[in-house]
Amino acid sequence: MAPTPKRPQLETTLAYMAVGVILSSILAILTTLLLALFQVEQITPIIVQLPLVGLPIGFMLIMALLVVTVIRRSRENRS
Numbered sequence: 634m635a636p637t638p639k640r641p642q643l644e645t646t647l648a649y650m651a652v653g654v655i656l657s658s659i660l661a662i663l664t665t666l667l668l669a670l671f672q673v674e675q676i677t678p679i680i681v682q683l684p685l686v687g688l689p690i691g692f693m694l695i696m697a698l699l700v701v702t703v704i705r706r707s708r709e710n711r712s
Contacts, residue, residue: 644701651694658687
């Protein structure tokens with residue numbers, strides 16, 4: 634069997650952070666939509682505002698992951 638390649642910890646951490654932030658933002662959007670569908674009068678403001686902050690942060694994490702991956706691969710190709 635071929636040995637499994639070692640995944641860099643920074644890339645793994647950035648990927649899991651991006652997935653977690655984006656997933657929680659999507660769940661907050663769905664929660665807001667469901668609460669509006671069932672005509673709940675008082676929606677917690679943090680649920681409504683979480684996607685406004687979480688989605689841009691998730692995008693920035695994905696861009697950071699892209700930069701880190703490109704830098705790592707260019708270093709691997711040089712050596």
